[in-house]
Amino acid sequence: MTVTPLAGQDQGHGEGRLHEVTAPHDGGATVTGRDFPTNRGGLCRKGWSAAELLRHPDRLTAPLLRDPDGILRESTWSAVLPLISDRVRGIQSEHGQDAVAVFGGGGLTNEKAYTLGKFARLALRTSRIDYNGRFCMSSAAAAGNRAFGMDRGLPFPLADLGNASVVLLLGSNAADTMPPFVQHLRAAQAAGGLIVVDPRRSATARITEQGRGIHLQPTPGTDLALLLGLAHVVVAEGLEDRAFLASRTRGYDDVARGLARWWPERVQGITGVPATAIRATARLLARGARSAAEGGPGAYILTGRGVEQHADGTDTTTAAINLALLLGLPGTTASGYGTLTGQGNGQGGREHGQKADQLPGYRRITDPAARAHVAAVRGVPESLIPGPGLPAVELLASLGRAGGTRCLFVHGANPAVSAPDASAVIDGLRSLDLLVVSDFFLSETAALADVVLPVLQWAEEEGTVTNLEGRVLRRRPAVVPPPGARSELWVMRELARLLEAPSLFSDDPGTMFDELARASAGGLADYSGLDYAVLDGGPPAYWPYPSGSAGTPRLFLDAFAHADGRAVLVPVSPRADAAASRTPAPLLLATGRLLEHYQSGAQTRRVPELLAARPGPRLQVHPATAQALGIRQDDAVVITSTHGEARATADLSGDIRPDTVFLAFHFAGAGTANLLTGGSTDPVSGMPEFKTTPVRVTTSAAREHRPVGEERVAVA
């Protein structure tokens, strides 16, 4: 790709932009890093190549309609939109309103996420809407809501981390997944206070080796026990912040009592992390916390998907928050707890009503006052807003079932690759009466659709996103979209009109933002003091930003968001069922990401240099494990779980625990990691178990030669 600035007009200015896209008149574009406090001019490799996707030959430029022979053929907007609305009406009159459902995405702008929630409830009149953030942020969100009464990923500006002497980073491989973020760890690294918890010696874990940091390498899925062990040491050695606990929290006694059983030697037996390392880590954290209390640099605890994407992800994240509360970190200026939100609009995407149980402003759809407020803003009777729908895994499981979902709209997700138990999801998508996918590429999900709607990419449309710090950023179009593609706001406006929906559906992002701001007024995520002019001219806009305020860079300094102003320590411990589902298999599969690919790969597998760097799925296996299984470097292997099997190439590496194998989920077809996942979901958040799946691994050669009877035994 080109990195030299092109001669085009630079249309983007101002703070609040991580990068600029410069566009010459031939439609080509190049991405340049900008100086911005969160990324300091850095951008990851995918960011640099994102411009290539704007004018990619695979780009969809006309609606596609499946013909009677089952082939997707180019059609026109004026043909497909009435067809969609007619079929929606037909399906609903036969099977009820909830037979139609919507699956959204955390990459949508705030305006699109808001409008999609409204479109589902008021135009499609269905309760069934949920989104891919259920697979991403739901456990951290549930834990944050439970402990603090509010979920803003980082309740402080990211740059605050630059003052820390200790950072505990659990289950995040930020060096690969958010490279520009790593610079904020430098102070802690230099102070010898960077602690990374990961079953793999990841690129991030390796940073600890450059200082005097610590890498803890637990068995996957045992972080909850590890965190209880760390908290045990804090309490047993009297390192907790008693004044903070007494004045700013409740629930200490119950939690402290429960910690008695989690002495380090016992935790070592469960996690494989040496008791000495558990004690050293707890003491290091406590030193950082004390230093902050005395006016020195502080301590932070941060979580990523590695600890959150589990069947007990909410409890594990809660245990991380409990540890932070014991040490007195949250709600102070020099220390804190936060989660590293993932997708482009992973924060805003979870605030504006595309969650099954949510109305805009992070309001609960079951709360009568919230319903009345949102209905009034929209000028509709409150009774028109349906109740809570199904969380993502249940929603996908309902596809094509009797009494289930017959029609699905997908906006900004590729669940055929990214959802757990992918083969069941693909069967469900195939069994629908109508699947409508909006995308700019023919993703694996779009390829199954009856109608594909070509929409705009990030650099072609106006809108806001809210970053991992809760900071609202305005994004302006930098390039002209290809003819034939339309904005999703326009698509929703047209369909709402055809469906005779009440209330306003505008294709003007500023108009929808203004409505979003009003709908959010008084909610947790209050944007009511924001409009595009404020975003352009004002200081950095951190929510809550009620009208008349100047936003909230640091939350909880005076009070937490619960009615009594206190944070809550919630007693948690490993559930027998969560642990049992992991024990019987010879190996544990952990899934996650590579530097070069993004998510389901729908975009990055289309960039030649990214594909060349990582052409297909490779299973990371420890050499000792490989030897025991007769697997050599680059052997073709078959990975089998109770849900299915996937194929990959073996990659022998001492960077992983011998009891663990790792597979990225960016690939489609036989290499889809999610053919193997789907064990269970978190009872609080609905998060699927993505990070720990019991599996067997064999070479494909051995498998092909094995007698059929024996294979059955192996698979069972």
Ligand SMILES: Nc1nc2c(c(=O)[nH]1)N[C@H]1C(S)=C(S)[C@@H](COP(=O)(O)OP(=O)(O)OC[C@H]3O[C@@H](n4cnc5c(=O)[nH]c(N)nc54)[C@H](O)[C@@H]3O)O[C@H]1N2
């Ligand atoms: N290159 C790239 N960057 C991305 C993305 C991408 O797809 N590609 N996606 C974006 C999105 S949406 C998100 S949510 C973020 C995710 O960012 P991360 O959370 O950093 O990503 P993951 O690779 O899913 O998981 C992080 C680490 O968790 C470890 N892990 C697995 N199981 C366990 C466990 O049981 N315990 C612990 N402690 N660790 C475990 C894995 O080995 C892995 O190194 O990245 C964002 N950035």
Ligand SMILES: Nc1nc2c(c(=O)[nH]1)N[C@H]1C(S)=C(S)[C@@H](COP(=O)(O)OP(=O)(O)OC[C@H]3O[C@@H](n4cnc5c(=O)[nH]c(N)nc54)[C@H](O)[C@@H]3O)O[C@H]1N2
């Ligand atoms: N095994 C395993 N599975 C996982 C994870 C894991 O760690 N392990 N991580 C989970 C996580 S954290 C996440 S976030 C999900 C992500 O999973 P997906 O939601 O499937 O992620 P993407 O590949 O980003 O899919 C987005 C799709 O929408 C399109 N798109 C992008 N922007 C827009 C837009 O503005 N509008 C429309 N209409 N389309 C758009 C893209 O071209 C792409 O086809 O995967 C989850 N799945």
Ligand SMILES: [Mo]
């Ligand atoms: Mo994510």
